[in-house]
Amino acid sequence: MNIKKQPDPDFIRFSFENRDIRCQSGLSIAAALTAANEIEYRKTSCGDKRGIFCGMGVCQECRVIVDDESSVRACMTTARSGSRVFVGKSRISASFSEMPATDIDAFETVTPDLLVIGAGPAGSIAASIAAEAGLDVAVLDERHSVGGQYYKQPVSSNVIPESLATDRQFSEGRELIKRLMQSGASVQLGVQIWGAFSPNEFAIYDGGKNKIYRARRTIVATGAYERGLPIPGWTLPGVMTTGGAQAMLRSYGVLPGRRILVAGNGPLNLQAALELREAGAEVVAVAELAAKPTVGALLSSGLRMGLSAPGLAIDGIRYLSGLKKLGVPVIYD
Ligand code: FES
Known part of the structure; x- marks a missing residue:
């Protein structure tokens, strides 16, 4: 929707x-x-x-x-x-033996001081610092935008849900992207890396042609992805990872469904459930795999987190209180 x-x-x-x-x-x-x-x-x-x-x-x-x-x-x-x-x-279009041989020496070669693979938070900040220090830096990412999964930006201002108009994650991402773009690093998006021949030698396809990158050093910052728990029905259309559902909303302004159960483990589920609910979905519940924390555990871990990462602690409280206010139950264990 x-x-x-x-x-x-x-x-x-x-x-x-x-x-x-x-x-x-x-x-x-x-x-x-x-x-x-x-x-x-x-x-x-x-x-x-x-x-x-x-x-x-x-x-x-x-x-x-x-x-x-x-x-x-x-x-x-x-x-x-x-x-x-x-x-x-489901079919493989050609076997390896049917594929024509490729002469990588014929490809255009790019030789940066530093190659950064992945333009998410880690890759972007590493590339910015290196480029600001004077290195010739090349950044490659498969996506068509900088920011990775965490700082992904909406494809256009027209798709941002009102509930996310002043979202802090978006604005932090914009700052990161601005810094990278102003750092002097060369950023190539929509790129597929299809071969790695040595620690610093990669074959890529940029949508138009193949190239070889030979860098003095490489940073691989390809991020992480969620591990879906295999349960009966987990492959049915309509079942997706929390990150997939959140990307649908945050990048494209599209609800992944009208009636949603968020199940799994961790704080991302609370954030995604609240964002989906605030954007208009009916979120029937958040089913959390972990046991319900005791008051003692909440106080001690809350205090530790409050001291080491107060922003995260505040976010957690905001997600839980927001869900409660909107009538979304959080079920533990
Ligand atoms: S590759 Fe498209 S949904 Fe996983």
Whole structure:
């Protein structure tokens, strides 16, 4: 469900299984389809249906066919006007022996002092500091925007839900991105690294051509992704990671569903549940795997956290009190 009532005039149209899809430009295919209540993107060789799961390019469950190109990740690909998108089929298009040999010596070579792989918080700050100190720095990221999973920015100001208009995470991310862009580092986005031949030698595809990066030093800051707990039904379309659901809302202004159960472990679930509820979803509960903390544990760990990371402690209290105020139960154990 797209939570903006009036779509921006800058909208596009494409088709999914020959059905017309209309969406704000800049949305990923997965966000556009989710906004149109289309949640089945792929069929396995057994005929099982799959949908968006990780929402960050890792799990491969969202692979669709776009304009005859198979295995396109719907969560990582921007929807294009006029595209014809179909449910993906599970098949490998070519075996390794059928693939033509590649001569990497023919590729353009880039030789920075420092190569940073990943433009999330860690990669961005490392690259900024190195570039500000005078190094020739190249930053590569698979996404089409800087900030990574934590500081991901909305694709346009038109998609930010009102409840997130003054969000601190967005503004911290903007500062980080500004610093990186002003640091003198070369930032290339939408890049796939497909080969690593030595600790400082990588083959990449930038969407137009292959290149070889040979750096004096490399920082790999590719971040983390969530580990989904396998339970019956966990692969059904409509079941996704908390990060995937949050990215859908924060980057594209799209609710991943209307009626949502947030289940798992950790504070991200509380944050995501509150953001989804404030943006208009019905959040039936947060089911927390851990046992309910005792008053003593709350006091001692709360005090420790309050001293070492007061901002995080305040955030935690805000999430819990916000959920309580909005009638979302948190169930432990
Ligand atoms: S790769 Fe797209 S949902 Fe995981």
